[in-house]
């Protein structure tokens with residue numbers, strides 16, 4: 001369905017507000033059209049009062065004046081109702097679209113985020129959504145208003161006097177054309193201006209985010225130049241927009257007054273020739289003044305259609321994008337009994353890639369066991385871990401937890417049972433307690449503290465100004481890399497997952513603390529599988545099973561001792577990491 005049809009039908013899901021807005025628009029426009037007639041009538045009656053000076057003439061003038069006043073007040077009230085309910089529909093639509101957008105964001109697969117920049121998603125969720133939200137009031141309701149005002153108004157003028165009617169309407173096509181051209185040009189330049197401003201925002205964001213690098217490398221001058229260039233571009237464009245607006249406004253005003261001059265000239269002659277009353281001429285001029293604004297607004301209406309159409313295309317393409325990873329129909333919650341994880345001939349290729357990342361990986365791990373994964377950068381270690389909680393779906397083979405294929409169980413139960421502690425930790429701007437309890441907001445205080453104790457973070461937290469209530473994140477207390485990693489470990493421990501993966505997540509933690517964390521986790525790990533991905537062999541030497549990955553294949557497997565005895569790649573890596581630096585330098 002076309003985006004405009006879709007948003008129109010969506011807006012009509014609020015029939016009460018929508019019909020009040022439309023009804024009030026039609027009544028307000030009709031009342032507005034009576035004003036020039038009444039005004040003309042009043043002028044003629046005033047003329048009669050002056051020339052005839054009769055009782056009846058005065059009374060008639062009074063009545064017309066009162067009717068005029070009533071029509072103006074009523075028009076104002078109906079315009080108020082129109083604006084209120086049209087806006088109200090827009091806000092309801094905006095609210096519902098925002099929820100639909102956010103709901104979709106929560107369900108999107110990792111592969112979608114790999115493809116689409118988060119800045120683009122924010123643009124869809126803010127600007128595109130706004131373009132759609134406004135369509136009801138600035139597009140649909142305005143169309144009705146303009147059709148009634150211009151259509152009925154033109155008919156009334158032409159039916160009163162054809163020649164004068166044509167002259168009075170002569171400015172309409174020109175102003176409608178200029179206004180549409182101006183609005184469309186302004187829209188196009190607005191989009192470019194947004195891009196320029198987003199470059200400015202990005203430059204500023206990077207500067208603030210990387211402020212330490214900028215200062216350390218004395219990059220201030222370079223940063224200022226970058227900012228200045230982006231700023232100048234935005235300034236030039238803003239000037240161009242002002243020129244378009246000023247030029248078109250002047251042209252439209254000129255054509256309106258030219259038409260008005262013509263009407264005065266021809267109409268004046270008709271009045272002199274007594275073919276027309278002064279009141280009728282005055283009503284023509286008032287009609288023109290009333291029509292001027294809506295005709296100028298034709299451009300805004302055209303713009304609203306253009307905007308809603310392009311915004312709608314992007315917005316609905318996002319809403320309709322297939323969710324690659326979701327619960328399959330009839331998925332049941334994962335049930336953990338023995339806690340056995342099995343990879344059976346797993347193959348995986350990233351969506352959009354032609355090169356397989358994992359090639360026939362098979363292994364088994366039981367509850368209480370630790371599996372270490374080692375290999376060169378890019379060999380597929382993180383990928384392997386990300387397949388267990390279904391961040392991506394495998395291309396071939398099977399991954400099971402207690403004989404249940406991970407694709408057959410509900411995602412929520414799976415992800416509560418498999419926790420991946422990443423190397424980069426994201427902290428929400430909230431208290432430490434809320435950050436740790438993110439996966440289980442109802443976790444008891446003691447549970448949170450125990451998790452922090454195991455992650456060797458409790459003592460540090462107790463030294464903070466408001467201990468667990470201390471706010472961290474961008475606007476809170478800054479944590480070091482190692483402390484962030486420990487917080488991330490605590491966050492996963494709270495979940496008590498059946499499989500816990502440490503993806504290079506102790507790289508920023510010193511060996512002593514890492515050892516203490518490992519011992520603490522081992523105490524709680526009798527019923528869970530711990531998987532450790534690390535470059536530092538000392539982090540995973542104690543594992544029950546170590547897998548050596550190379551180009552997505554397991555090329556060596558066994559315990560530390562077995563692998564050393566094999567004398568293969570693991571042995572070589574071990575020697576490299578344990579050999580004194582002097583030996584290495586001598587070997588080079």
Ligand SMILES: Nc1ncnc2c1ncn2[C@@H]1O[C@H](COP(=O)(O)OP(=O)(O)OP(=O)(O)O)[C@@H](O)[C@H]1O
Nearest residue numbers: 114350353357375376377378379380381382383384
């Ligand atoms: N989201 C992605 N989309 C496409 N290819 C990816 C994606 N993530 C990783 N890859 C590719 O898959 C391969 C394996 O990456 P992976 O991150 O699993 O390696 P790794 O062994 O964990 O590396 P490191 O030790 O550096 O963390 C790499 O060639 C990488 O470029």
